[in-house]
Amino acid sequence: MNDFINELQLKIERQENEINFKNGLISILSHDSKELFGTFLWLIEELEQKTISEEDFFKLLPQIKRDARKNLQTIQDSVAWLKTQYGEFNIKPVKIMVLDLFHYLEEKYAAKLKEKNIKFHFKGDHNAFLTSDRLLLEYVLDKIFNNAVKYSLPGQDVYLQELTEGDQVVLSVIDFGTGINEKYLPVIYTYDNPVFLGTAGEKGVGLSLKIVKNFISLLNGNIQIISTENKGTTVSLFLHKFIE
Structure with missing residues (x-):
């Protein structure tokens, strides 16, 4: 009986860890995407309304590039993980x-x-x-x-x-x-x-x-x-x- 309870507790713990992992993954993707596209959209609007100079706009592009590279890495990492979770993925x-x-x-x-x-x-x-x-x-x-x-x-x-x-x-x-x-x-x-x-x-x-x-x-x-x-x-x- 104790072995059954221990095994059940381990299964529950694994499922909770998996749920937390997936929720965290979704949270990171959602937050970073909103942050990146929100900033980029704001910059374009500021440039269109001429409330920011072209010189200042281009000064901010390196930071946008770094953020975009970080987001791309996050997406690539997520895709790598998703490949192990769906379809017929097997250890080879x-x-x-x-x-x-x-x-x-x-x-x-x-x-x-x-x-x-x-x-x-x-x-x-x-x-x-x-x-x-x-x-x-x-x-x-x-x-x-x-x-x-x-x-x-x-x-x-x-x-x-x-x-x-x-x-x-x-x-x-x-x-x-x-x-x-x-x-x-x-x-x-x-x-x-x-x-x-x-x-x-x-x-x-x-x-x-x-x-x-x-x-x-x-x-x-x-x-x-x-x-x-x-x-x-x-x-x-x-x-x-x-x-x-």
């Missing part, structure tokens, strides 16, 4: 060399790494592998690595570290950047966490980490974030070496 496990994941990030972020003069290193077994869903795992590492670059200072190092323990593979993205104050760690996956600016003024709504946690759950894995303000952050993924 394939053999993935960990070093290939390193090269994937190295190539995708080549321009940003060069711009900030950040050195990206691999630490671990060059022959290590795991079977996982490539789409979900690459998305997860992409978002974690993006944060590592965003919150690193020019000239710092970032690592992708692999550690295989029996049938578990631990992948860690390690940076030595701005870190996170420990008081914010408990709410990092909620919709109450503050917006942090990157070392080059990059801005995000924090939606990616929420989807990352959701995707890791789909892969039957776990995520751990260890961070110290002004010393850096280590995000570790605990994954099964083999999944079915």
Whole structure:
């Protein structure tokens, strides 16, 4: 009887988390879209009524561009998550060399790494592998690595570290950047966490980490974030070496 009650409580908790996640996602999309289009419409109307000069209008365009890029990223993240929720989405496990994941990030972020003069290193077994869903795992590492670059200072190092323990593979993205104050760690996956600016003024709504946690759950894995303000952050993924 107790086992049945515990199982029921777990199901209720999972459903509540899923409902909160969806409500938060809708709230973010609604708020950001209204904010962006409202600001843009206001600027156009002000320009038409000549209450703002063309010079001031063009001065504000870089901010509009940054906001539009942020909204586009939010939409792309949402679409990635929606693909896992509707239709016939199934985990598709394939053999993935960990070093290939390193090269994937190295190539995708080549321009940003060069711009900030950040050195990206691999630490671990060059022959290590795991079977996982490539789409979900690459998305997860992409978002974690993006944060590592965003919150690193020019000239710092970032690592992708692999550690295989029996049938578990631990992948860690390690940076030595701005870190996170420990008081914010408990709410990092909620919709109450503050917006942090990157070392080059990059801005995000924090939606990616929420989807990352959701995707890791789909892969039957776990995520751990260890961070110290002004010393850096280590995000570790605990994954099964083999999944079915």
